[in-house]
Amino acid sequence: MDSFIKELTTEQQNENTRDIDLKSTIEILTLINQEDHKVPNVIAAIIPIIAKSADAIVASFQAGGRLFYFGAGTSGRLGILDASECPPTYGTDPEMVQGIIAGGNEAVYRAIEGAEDSKELGIRDVDSHHIHANDVVIGIAASGRTPYVLGAMERAKELGAAVIGISNNADTPMKPLAKYMIEAVVGPETVLGSTRMKSGTAQKLILNMLTTTAMIRIGKVYDNLMVDLNPSNYKLISRAKRLIQMATGADDETVEYAYEQANGHVKLAIVMIVANVSAAEASRLLEQAKGYVRDAVKLWRAEDDNDKHSHPK
Numbered sequence: 037m038d039s040f041i042k043e044l045t046t047e048q049q050n051e052n053t054r055d056i057d058l059k060s061t062i063e064i065l066t067l068i069n070q071e072d073h074k075v076p077n078v079i080a081a082i083i084p085i086i087a088k089s090a091d092a093i094v095a096s097f098q099a100g101g102r103l104f105y106f107g108a109g110t111s112g113r114l115g116i117l118d119a120s121e122c123p124p125t126y127g128t129d130p131e132m133v134q135g136i137i138a139g140g141n142e143a144v145y146r147a148i149e150g151a152e153d154s155k156e157l158g159i160r161d162v163d164s165h166h167i168h169a170n171d172v173v174i175g176i177a178a179s180g181r182t183p184y185v186l187g188a189m190e191r192a193k194e195l196g197a198a199v200i201g202i203s204n205n206a207d208t209p210m211k212p213l214a215k216y217m218i219e220a221v222v223g224p225e226t227v228l229g230s231t232r233m234k235s236g237t238a239q240k241l242i243l244n245m246l247t248t249t250a251m252i253r254i255g256k257v258y259d260n261l262m263v264d265l266n267p268s269n270y271k272l273i274s275r276a277k278r279l280i281q282m283a284t285g286a287d288d289e290t291v292e293y294a295y296e297q298a299n300g301h302v303k304l305a306i307v308m309i310v311a312n313v314s315a316a317e318a319s320r321l322l323e324q325a326k327g328y329v330r331d332a333v334k335l336w337r338a339e340d341d342n343d344k345h346s347h348p349k
Contacts, residue, residue, distance in 0.1 A: 099170045107177060138157060179204075
């Protein structure tokens with residue numbers, strides 16, 4: 037028996053949920069909910085290290101780098117989920133945020149025996165994605181000791197990438213490999229060993245925080261509006277038009293016209309309406325402002341003021 041496993045917080049028996057198998061449905065659900073309530077408080081206490089990690093991701097994106105998640109099992113699936121949500125939500129290139137799981141895509145749907153135990157497989161997957169110094173690699177493992185994840189982190193560190201670790205135990209083998217180590221120690225699970233529960237919830241919250249913060253920081257949010265979405269279906273087209281209206285206060289006709297002229301590009305349509313300029317002029321302003329809507333509008337106002345002073349009535 038692995039003595040290290042016995043020491044892991046995630047492998048301890050939860051005294052609060054003893055005899056859960058004797059409880060009624062309502063009692064079981066209440067116990068699960070009570071345990072889940074502990075997760076946000078743990079996350080709140082580690083926001084400073086999450087912030088440093090988010091800043092590293094922002095710096096990577098600004099340098100043309102990419103974000104990679106490496107995990108096995110639940111951790112790998114959560115990384116893939118977060119990565120796959122970025123293109124429709126923020127209009128990112130699918131290469132920008134990628135989730136890699138031990139055992140490949142088949143492991144998303146069913147367990148691939150032995151894949152997570154291979155450090156060499158983690159090294160190989162890093163190399164096959166041509167990870168370099170501008171990239172960020174995040175290893176995710178509830179135990180903090182999954183060989184596949186350790187191999188990926190170790191190789192990424194050798195290549196000069198910024199390496200971040202996310203675990204649900206403290207002082208694990210991940211820690212020496214990570215520039216920033218996020219330890220969300222949420223305590224024993226409701227059912228011993230079922231780390232898809234509190235541990236998985238904590239990981240999901242952290243991944244949400246990291247990518248959402250990074251996307252806001254690189255200009256993909258205006259006010260609190262998701263203005264760089266990809267309107268790829270009817271629901272998202274309706275949402276895109278509503279976002280334009282909320283950002284500008286324009287009437288339906290104006291929104292429809294700007295949306296069409298901007299080819300569905302929400303940020304472009306917003307600048308067109310606010311600055312009362314053509315799509316081409318709005319595109320120039322956005323390009324000069326590096327994609328930040330507020331800065332594009334400020335730039336237009338500054339140029340407008342200069343024109344007024346240069347050509348007084």
